[in-house]
Amino acid sequence: MSLLSTQGLTKAFGGLTAVSDVDFELPQGEIRALIGPNGAGKTTFVGLLCGRMAPSAGTVRFDGQDISRLAAHERIRLGIAYTFQITSVFARLSAHENVALAVRRRGGDAVREVPEALQRVGLRDRAGDLAGDLSYGHQRLLEIAMGLAQKPRLLILDEPTQGLADSEIDAFCALVRGLAPETTVLLIEHNMSVVMRVAQKITVLNFGAVLAEGAPEVVQADPAVQAAYLGGVEA
Known part of the structure; x- marks a missing residue:
């Protein structure tokens, strides 16, 4: 059963569509990585999931409930926790x-x-x-x-290993693996070594749309993913 899902999720800022018609399913207990080049729409997509912004179209559902119009603090009460790309301590x-x-x-x-x-x-x-x-x-x-x-039932981690030493990254990977299956994890991460070590499945965004999705080794070998992201943009 999907804990979190989106259907046709779209966010436009004037003439720019940052997230375009995204259908997404995150099963209960899974560790999912969300990757893509800079400007791919990852931050906007996560902002739509956690309630920091409202969608232009489409829906977000959490545990079967439509939360598309709920505020961020209301989503926290439902069991969604989000760590920011920039520290918020x-x-x-x-x-x-x-x-x-x-x-x-x-x-x-x-x-x-x-x-x-x-x-x-x-x-x-x-x-x-x-x-x-x-x-x-x-x-x-x-x-x-x-x-x-x-x-939380869902923990969204945005670039969590940025600034960590190698030994701290090792401990972080062990920590994340230990959270499943009680806690579902969505990991937005540029460090592909971390992604390959902890993710059970990867979703790749590019130009606001889903480019590829699947097991880490399958996504890593995908020619379209290599061309758009792994071949030359931060890996």
């Missing part, structure tokens, strides 16, 4: 306090759950540090901890 609060805000938002037990979330991303020993004092990579990990603290 509260710089003047500690790492612990940042995660505690996410826990309290859904009425959870901060005393127990905050250390667990920080431990999962490797930041438990940085709990007392101000978020603004953390490295960029550690801020990304903190944001993932905040997402996990919401106990």
